Every structure is written in C-alpha cells, then in structure tokens.
Amino acid sequence: MLRKDIERILISEEELDKTVSRLAEEIDRDYSSPDKNLVLLCILKGSITFMGDLMKKLHVPVEIDCMKVSSYGSGTKSGGAVKIILDIDRPDISSCDFLIIEDIIDSGNTLSYLTGYLMHKGARSVRTCTLLDKPSRRVVDFTPDYRGIEIPDEFVVGYGLDYAEKYRTLPFVGILKPEIYLK
Ligand code: IMP
Ligand code: MG
Numbered sequence: 001m002l003r004k005d006i007e008r009i010l011i012s013e014e015e016l017d018k019t020v021s022r023l024a025e026e027i028d029r030d031y032s033s034p035d036k037n038l039v040l041l042c043i044l045k046g047s048i049t050f051m052g053d054l055m056k057k058l059h060v061p062v063e064i065d066c067m068k069v070s071s072y073g074s075g076t077k078s079g080g081a082v083k084i085i086l087d088i089d090r091p092d093i094s095s096c097d098f099l100i101i102e103d104i105i106d107s108g109n110t111l112s113y114l115t116g117y118l119m120h121k122g123a124r125s126v127r128t129c130t131l132l133d134k135p136s137r138r139v140v141d142f143t144p145d146y147r148g149i150e151i152p153d154e155f156v157v158g159y160g161l162d163y164a165e166k167y168r169t170l171p172f173v174g175i176l177k178p179e180i181y182l183k
Contacts, residue, residue: 024057049160108142
C-alpha cells in the first residue's frame with residue numbers, strides 16, 4: 001500500500017543491515033575503555049528504527065536517552081532553526097559521553113545545534129552518528145563522527161524517515177515519487 005508511492009528503493013534492507021553492523025563495530029572499538037559512560041541519544045522520531053537496530057549490535061555498555069527536535073517545517077525543505085520539543089532530563093550530564101544518533105544529516109543545522117547544546121549543558125563529550133548523509137545540502141560546516149551512507153539530494157523515506165508522518169515503517173530507504181509531495 002505504502003510502496004506504491006515509492007519511485008525506487010535507494011538502500012535495501014541488506015545494505016542497511018551491513019551499514020549498521022559496520023557503524024556498531026566502529027563505535028564498539030572507540031568506546032571500549034571502561035572509563036567511558038556512553039549514552040546513545042536517539043533523536044525522535046526519525047532515528048527510532050536506526051537506534052533500535054544499532055543498539056542491538058553493540059557490545060559496549062550503553063545507556064539510552066531521547067530528545068525530540070524539529071527543524072523541518074512542513075514538506076521537504078529544512079526550516080533552519082532547531083526547536084527542542086523534548087529535552088533530556090538527567091542530573092549526571094557532566095559524566096556522560098553522548099553519541100547523538102540521527103537518521104540523516106542534511107543542512108547540518110540539527111547536529112551542529114545539538115552538539116553545541118549538549119556541550120553547553122556540560123556534557124563530558126559529544127559525538128554524532130548519522131545513518132545517511134546528504135553532503136550536497138550542507139549549510140553549516142559539520143562533519144559527523146560516524147557516517148553510514150552518502151546519498152544524493154533526493155527526498156527519502158522509510159527506515160524511520162517520514163514524509164508528513166508517513167512511510168516510517170518501510171524496511172528500506174526509498175525515494176518518494178515527487179508527485180506525492182508536489183500534490
Ligand atoms: P538538518 O538539520 O537540515 O541536517 O536536517 C536533519 C533532519 O531533517 C533529519 O533529522 C530529518 O528529520 C530531516 N530530513 C532531512 N532530509 C530528509 C529526507 O530526505 N527525508 C526525510 N527527512 C529528512
Ligand atoms: Mg530527524
């Protein structure tokens with residue numbers, strides 16, 4: 001039913017699984033020291049699927065937390081200003097090594113804002129991990145620490161990513177037919 005709105009599959013379930021495994025290995029390797037207090041910070045809602053799959057593949061001890069932000073106004077264009085809709089609420093920020101888990105980096109506004117926000121709150125360290133990267137759309141100069149797959153400037157949905165709150169449940173990442181959002 002949802003699939004009829006997809007022009008083509010850009011990243012298959014198999015490729016997503018391989019990519020998430022590779023990222024989990026990189027994170028395991030970097031956070032293996034016992035003095036780390038790794039907190040995976042899921043950015044709701046788009047990163048839910050990625051976060052769920054990634055955390056199952058990690059061997060290092062982690063805590064999880066969530067924040068909800070919005071930078072996308074409506075439609076398929078980034079709004080620029082980042083608004084915090086749900087904040088973290090924990091007393092131990094100064095002992096946390098945050099790893100922000102994001103579905104996709106586009107303009108870079110969200111990850112650059114959140115990194116600054118958490119550092120300002122006194123986090124011990126902040127790094128970023130994004131499944132997808134659209135480097136051609138960058139507005140602020142920002143390089144994620146962990147990066148899954150570079151994609152072209154196409155609006156994609158599935159594997160957590162939505163258009164107008166739909167398509168998050170698709171198990172692959174697909175390009176939406178433009179007639180859906182040009183309607
Ligand atoms: P940025 O702040 O411009 O880097 O935007 C990041 C956010 O925009 C992501 O967390 C997504 O929620 C959203 N986004 C960017 N590109 C896409 C896309 O192709 N499909 C769905 N959401 C997207
Ligand atoms: Mg998002």
